[in-house]
Amino acid sequence: MASMRIDEIVGRLGGELLGAPDTLIRALAPLESAGPEDISFLANPKYRKQLDTTAAAAVIVSGGLTPPSGKTYIVCESPYLYFARVAQLLHPESLPVPGVAASASVQSVIPASTCVEAGAHIAESVVLGEHVFVGAGTVVGRGVRIGKGTRLHANVTIYADCEIGSDCRIHSGAVIGADGFGYAREKDGRWVKIPQSGRVVIGNEVEIGANTTIDRGAMDDTVIADGVKLDNQIQIAHNVKIGAMTAIAGCVGIAGSTRIGARCMIGGQAGIIGHLDITDDVVVSAGTLVTKSIRKPGVYTANLPLQPHGDWVREFSHLRHLDAMAARIRELEKRLDKGDTSS
Amino acid sequence: MASMRIDEIVGRLGGELLGAPDTLIRALAPLESAGPEDISFLANPKYRKQLDTTAAAAVIVSGGLTPPSGKTYIVCESPYLYFARVAQLLHPESLPVPGVAASASVQSVIPASTCVEAGAHIAESVVLGEHVFVGAGTVVGRGVRIGKGTRLHANVTIYADCEIGSDCRIHSGAVIGADGFGYAREKDGRWVKIPQSGRVVIGNEVEIGANTTIDRGAMDDTVIADGVKLDNQIQIAHNVKIGAMTAIAGCVGIAGSTRIGARCMIGGQAGIIGHLDITDDVVVSAGTLVTKSIRKPGVYTANLPLQPHGDWVREFSHLRHLDAMAARIRELEKRLDKGDTSS
Amino acid sequence: MASMRIDEIVGRLGGELLGAPDTLIRALAPLESAGPEDISFLANPKYRKQLDTTAAAAVIVSGGLTPPSGKTYIVCESPYLYFARVAQLLHPESLPVPGVAASASVQSVIPASTCVEAGAHIAESVVLGEHVFVGAGTVVGRGVRIGKGTRLHANVTIYADCEIGSDCRIHSGAVIGADGFGYAREKDGRWVKIPQSGRVVIGNEVEIGANTTIDRGAMDDTVIADGVKLDNQIQIAHNVKIGAMTAIAGCVGIAGSTRIGARCMIGGQAGIIGHLDITDDVVVSAGTLVTKSIRKPGVYTANLPLQPHGDWVREFSHLRHLDAMAARIRELEKRLDKGDTSS
Structure with missing residues (x-):
């Protein structure tokens, strides 16, 4: 981890510096556990009292506040956002080292900047942008296209013909492009499979959590727009469309053909049944089952009070x-x- | 994708052709988005009006209906089922190309018709039928038996001694035969593991979705009957028995020793607690927790109305x-x- | 499977033997399906009548009970716990055979007692105890430390720098140490990633089920204490702490920074939102969403009655x-x- 003077941080990220410009910052920590080389932040005025007792070297605070004197502060508009940027400065991501491991299997022409780890498999007709990272054991199917800078961690699976944008991050165990769950039923109950001939198309700067699954479309595509963030163990069924910058917490299930707008936030373990339309800027509480379309932005909830x-x-x-x-x-x-x- | 004259389709699949026998069909599409080389279908009379405006080359309709003249139709008993069969004609599945990738590791004698992709591992004493497909990175444990034509996509894991029938399809990330969750508790709270000495036994024509897990039995086996269809991220605990042609949507959890009958349909994110008996032809709604046995066919529900x-x-x-x-x-x-x- | 005389079993595990000391035991089975070479147990007095009809060679019973004469019994304090120990005697686990498969990729110095199966990848700076098992296709990231006797089944993924204790068992598809779901939000809705700089630290004798995911902490670590048992498809978010011997059933989701005490039992598909404190010895029923901290031991429930x-x-x-x-x-x-x- 790098360490950095606080005036260098402010020089890079802006904000107003109060206190010693040569304060050295090594790490980030919450107010209550921060030590004398840590920077912390106060985002919620509720915790204002912790400013009196914190041992942090410096604290990021918002403009409205008059912090206790004798400490070092960065004053800015949005302390949590500023904190995120400081964290990125202190934990810079290393570019993957280009090269193909001896035990990897690559059947396409890929840029020299690609990093392919041990045991990974890239099938034929794959098109990769620069600086793509393909982790150990990851499988990239035939005809897949991946934009520059995207990282597939270990043991990811991408089925044939899917498209993934640039600067995405896909975590281990994620499966992109498996067949959607589509069958027609015979009179006697037997199921006749409907070929899932669509793809999964993922935009730029999308993050996909560990063991999340996104099924390919039937006829049409499943589409995840730019800037979407998906936590772990989410299931997204065929032909779903998710709008830009929507964030979905862990264990959510979204059934087939549902459309979700932009900038929505879906709480953990929520479920959304199929063929619905959820407009932009909708917030769904944790554990809530959405059984009808939502036409108005706002917070929606359906769960039960915990009781002895x-x-x-x-x-x-x-x-x-x-x-x-x-x-x-x-x-x-x-x-x-x-x-x-x-x- | 193949293209096909409509009279050839009717020649193969039956039904009555109204209109131009030389209509060329290249693809399938829903009524509202179909173009002049697409075939579509009308399964729900509610959408009948779309027949007037669709640009589809042909539409599959049911017998009772008198469709607008001047278009080409296939009249049949069950349009959605017919549509599924047309989709199979237009998207024929290629047989996997036999051969073992150089980076695969095969410790059993397998048929020459087997396709084993890069980095896959087949342990000792494995018995495979003809034309089995083992995707990249997939691991088949010692003593596993798999019937003819079954496809294991990339990064599947099959634990030792499990049995899988013929013409099954198992998607990436699925784990078949991991230990069931069985412990006895010491007085001080420590857990003593109960060896999970049973197997998973899967019938023919079973499809298993991405990241679905089916645990091996303790003493007895976990059994999935013929024609069962399981979506993604389903958890099936030890000693569960699932009857023929039952279909289970994504994210469902079924606890230990529960028996589910034939032709049931279990909605997404439903849960079924352990040691229950669910009879044949039961439908469980999405998000419903089943906490007692169900003796009568029918639809069962327990979920909450969504509210602002x-x-x-x-x-x-x-x-x-x-x-x-x-x-x-x-x-x-x-x-x-x-x-x-x-x- | 080994077979064993019942007097040898009692010699090793204690308890009082009633009946023929040379009774040969080959397998374990429930009372109703046991045959003449099986040992069974009666833990619940409700099933006492099955003692009259069972064909079991012997039955493990508790002290209070006077069982029907003419059969062989082991009398002990806790029949189910005794049964678990008999099962371990009859199904002894074989030590993995040391050796590194030709297709494995190992970039650290590891003990000669390690078993590394085909296609597994061990990155640089990894430290392993004796007799660690690394299954086929499993990926162990840079700097990971794993204690003696721990088994990673096939296709497990451990991200860089995580720590796992001794005698743990991690099932296929589990992902340990992926990034937590942490972002700050720009005014326009874009998400800024907060580097997840903590680790996952797992104690001794922990079992982790198939496709379970445990995210690394942001700043601080995610911690799983000794003796914790996790079923399949559980999601544990960043900075969660789970106390010793707590057992969690399948499909549970635990959101960020929540602390769970020791010896808790969390039912299947339960959810626990973030930043809560759950004290020791709490039981949460299946399907229950926990939305506030729990300060008193006891059973807590929130789910709906199933209805037609x-x-x-x-x-x-x-x-x-x-x-x-x-x-x-x-x-x-x-x-x-x-x-x-x-x-």
């Missing part, structure tokens, strides 16, 4: 009788309206 | 007080019965 | 109107209090 098991048994037994409960309220209202107060 | 977050907060706060609400209704009924109308 | 679809439609329509229902009850109470019984 005994309380849950007592309260939730009534869920089976809500209809009867509603009927009894109506009956009471009628009786009161009629003045029927005796049995 | 504010509505959800307001309505769902009452879920913690349903018992009190029920008590208050009872009290009101008593008071009315008694004629107690004053405070 | 028609009942669900009828009852759950009221969930959108609970607030109105509560208001109507209040109004009825007011009217009764006032004596307002006429319309």
Whole structure:
């Protein structure tokens, strides 16, 4: 890890420096655990008191705040964003070293800048941009196209004919372009497979988490727009379209042909059924099942309050009788309206 | 992709041809996006109006319907099923080219018709039928048996001693035969592993999606019957039995020793707890947790209505007080019965 | 599989032997399917009647019980735990055969006792204890440390710098140490990646199921304590800490920075949102979303009763109107209090 003077950081990233310009920063840490060579940040005013006690060498704070004196600060508009940029300065990513490992198997002409690790397999007719990284054990199918600077970590699988943009990052175990789940049913229950003849098309600067799966389309393509961020273990079915900069947390499932707009945020373990239309700027809470299209931006939720098991048994037994409960309220209202107060 | 005259299609698949027998079909497409070389289908009468405006070269329709004249139609009993068969004609699957890649590692005697791609590993005592395909990076454990025509895509893992039938298709990242989750608990909380000595036994014409996991049994086997279709990221625990032609959508979890009948359909992200018995022809809705056995065919559901977050907060706060609400209704009924109308 | 006389079993594991000491045991089976060479167990008194009809050669029972005469029994304190130990005797695990497969790629100095299967890749600066097993296609990143006796099954991926203790077992498709899902957001919606500079640190005797993912920390580490057991397809986000001997069933998702205590049991498909604190000895039911910290040991639940679809439609329509229902009850109470019984 590099270390850096704080005036050099401000020189590169902007913001106003309060305090000692020669403060040396070696690492990043949260306010409560930071030590005398760490930089920290205060994004949420709720934690303002930690400024009095933190041992951090410097703290990134927002403009509105008057921080306790005697410490070093960087004042900026968005401390968390600034912190992310400092983290990138202190943890610069090394360019992969070009070269093809002896045990890799490459059946296409690839740029000399490509790094192909041990046991990776690049099939025929693959087209790669400059500085692509193909991790150990990763398999790139026939006819795949990948833009410059994209990194496929170890043991990724890309099926034939898929397209991936530039500066993407795909984590281990991800599977891009497997067949969508499409069958027609015979009268006797047997399933007839519908060939999944579409592709997966992924834009630029997309990150895809470990063991996430994105199925190829049937007829049409499955499309992931620029800047989308997908966490681990997400399942995206055939013909789904996801708009630019949408972020999806772990374990989410999205069923076939659903369209999700731009800048949406989908919470962990949420599910979205098929053939829906979710507009831009929608936020779906964790664990929520989306069963209808969403036409208006906003936050949407459907999950249950956690309860001690005994309380849950007592309260939730009534869920089976809500209809009867509603009927009894109506009956009471009628009786009161009629003045029927005796049995 | 092949192209084909429509009279040739009808010659092979049956149905009644209305219109020009020399109509050339190159591709398949939905009614609204089909072009003049595409064939489309109308399965749902709701979309009948699209017949007037579609640019499709031909449309597959059902018998009851009188379609607009001047176009070419195939009339048949089940348009979607027919469409699937046309798709198979236009996208014929190529037989894998026999041969073992130089970087593959094969420790068993396998048929000359086997295709083993780069970096795949076939351990000792493996028995393969004809025309098996083993994708790049796929690992087939000791003693595994696989029937004819089965395809294991890249980076699949099959643990020792499992059996897979013929004409199966297993997608990348699937893991068949890992240990079931079985432990006995010591008084102090430590877990003692129960050896998982059973196998996974998979029938014929089974399709298994990307990153789906099927654990081996403890003592007994885990069994997947003929014609079962499993989507991506499904978890099937030890000793589960799944009946013929059951289809399971993505992200479903099925806990240990549960039995599922034939021709069931389980929606995405559904969960089924352990030691249950689900009869034939049961449909479970997406996101539903099945917590008891199901003895009668039918559709079963347990999920929550999606709401704007504010509505959800307001309505769902009452879920913690349903018992009190029920008590208050009872009290009101008593008071009315008694004629107690004053405070 | 070994076979063993029952007096030898009791000699090794303790307990009281009732019946023929030369009873030969070949296998383990449940009471209802056991044959004359099988040993079975009775852990739940509910199944006591099966003792009369079982064909088992011997049954492990608890002390309180007087079993039917004429059969062979082992009497002990905890039959299920005893059964697990018998299973381990009858299914002894073979030590992996030391050696490095020709197609493996090893860039570190490793003990002669290591077993590295075909196509596995061990990067530079890796430190392994004795008798580590690295399955086919598995990738061990730069600087990883792994304790003695740990087994990585086929197609596992360990990212750089992670630490794994001794006697662990990691199943196929598991990914340890991929980047956590951490970004700061620009005003225009673009995501700026926060480098994930922490590690994953895993204790001793941890088992990790197939396709489970554990992300590396951002700044700090993600920590899995000794004796933790994780089933398949679990997602553990960055900076999570899991206490000793906690067991987590399949498909669970745990969001970032959450701490889980020791000896917890988390049911299948449960979800735990980020930044929570779950104390020791907490049990979370299957399918439950944990949305707040849990300070008291006990069982916690939040899931819905399964219903036939028609009942669900009828009852759950009221969930959108609970607030109105509560208001109507209040109004009825007011009217009764006032004596307002006429319309």
